[in-house]
Amino acid sequence: MKLEQYGWNEEWNRKWTDKLRLLDDREYAAGRIAGDFGSKYKVITAAGELWGELSGKFRHSLSGSGEYPAVGDWVVLAMQDGGAHAVIHGVLPRHSVISRKVAGPTQEEQIVASNVDTLFLVSALNDDFNVRRMERYLIMAWNSGANPVILLTKADLCTDAELKMAEMQQAAPGVPVHVVSAILGDGREELQPYIGRGHTVALTGSSGCGKSTMVNWLSGRNLQLTQDVREGDSRGRHTTTHRELFVLPDGGIIVDTPGMRELQLWEDDGGLDLAFGEISTLAAQCRFSDCTHTREEGCAVLEAAASGVLDGKRLQNYHKTQKELQFQNSKEARQKRKTAAASTKSAPPRAKAGSWQRVLDEY
Template sequence: MIIEQYGWNEEWKSKWTEMLKPLDSARELVPGRISGDFGSKYRVITGSGEMWGELSGKLRHSLAGSGDYPSVGDWVALSVQDGGAHGVIHAVLPRRSVISRKVPGPNQEEQIVASNVDTLFLVSALNDDFNVRRMERYLIMAWNSGANPVILLTKADLCTDADAKIAEMERTAPGVPVHAVSAVQGEGREALLPYLGSGQTVALTGSSGCGKSTMVNWLSGRELQLTQEVREGDSRGRHTTTHRELFALPDGGIIIDTPGMRELQLWEDDGGLELAFGEISTLAAGCRFSDCSHTREEGCAVLAALASGELEEKRLLSYRKTQKELQYQNSKEAKQKRKTMAAASKSKPPRAKGGSWQQVLEEY
């Protein structure tokens, strides 16, 4: 198996050399890319083929409580056992991009959806699943990840007013490419080819039943993922993907399918909010006060744009709501970090994201 087909290139070779050069154990390790996440086990692509892998005890211990476990798309260092049928993962190479969200429920933990993604397809169907407010949240996640967002509007064959919905989505996501496609009718694939070239990794994310698995099958030209018919009651497909998985495409790229999200709880903001609401950020630069909250201050350029009709009220309301949510989330994260640090002071200090590999490998 040619590992280069799965994105191994000079950049990753350089990271590999930097990580392993000082270690005597480097000769016993091989690089691999995680292609499937099944909880306690991973499917890993290496130069000698595909194998099952699991975390070494030391790596698992070092990551406990951090939520920073390897994910689909990660490049890892592993030792091969059982004649190539099994591997033990000892470290994760520093990531280029990380798509993550808060885990569902009350726990303050990060869930990594996929790693080392170049382009993130934000998928929404052009039927009753269409929702611009939901797309705003996905855009924030995408901008925070380091991947380039592209909006993919599927099931165009089921929509009678596709042009109007495309225009609405373009207003919601200024500067972000928007493509309407129909796998049933075979329309729109050519526009997606620039994202699927050799060495490129794309991931699909969206709500349950929006057509991601159908897109994977269509773009690959093979039946890689199970799909189900659209329900008549609400025009939505039934959720079929149950785990994250990576596939090689005939055009040379890599595609990652992810389970549908019934809810997207944002983890933290690294500038994604301002990018997702770019027109509000631009207007805010003209406010009289640098700390303007855009609620009632005199000289607020955002409120002036709202009064003149330049800015839609629902857009500003969505911005305020999401801003408050992120502020609340950040306060809970800070509280959780203080608890973690207090507990760590009695044992071992927590490791920074992407930076745990060195000590683990030295111990290995």
């Protein structure tokens, strides 16, 4: 098996060389995380597919959930038991990270997938269709470093697909939007440029939007279990329960992810301005450089909304999301301060050589 078919290239070879300089002299092998099952990972290597787990030393060096290996990561492995399984000693620097905040009040990052070139944002053309929700997904995509592409699935169930496509294009200027139907086989040729050899795509969207069906359709095999949605509200169930990576017939790599009931954004790295590009453009024409676009005189954004040039609902969602991200960033900053303060306290004495602690630290 060649790692190139899983996306290995000269860039990863360079990162691999740099990473090895920081490690000891034992023999290591490269692998890519293909499945995350909690304490164990499915890993693809040149010798084939195997199970891996974190070394004690590596696990103890991680300060947050966002530093743990994720599906799509390239990792450093030490083979065990003649190559039957592996121990993970590190992660190569990522070129893209698709993140969200974990559900609930916990202030933790959850990585959906890493090292993705194109992120398919999937929305079904039934009651799942929601432009405002797609704006949130676009922020996540732009923040990740991956290129967003919107897929409107289940076109066979929709009588006004072109209208909805135009509505989505208006809300996502510059982002490719494709209408597809796995049942009818429509739209596959439009997706070919994204799934070429060595190219990694990931699918994300709400439960029941058709992500697993898309994986099966593009692969030509029943790789993922699918279920029907409820007729009353088109809501789906969590058919996919974990993130997993597959190789497509054309040589591309695709990552399926569990459906999201709710997308809580993690942080903003310019994604808000990119997702609401026309508001950012209008803001440059405001009288005041620190204009909040809420009540100021000479606000070009408010004037555009009043005249109908800018959709009022889109401006409302912009303000709502902006406040959410500001609140999220303040919580994250407080958490970092608490963590830094805790780390300055004196650490407990290390166990003596030969104890269980040394075993964990060394392996």
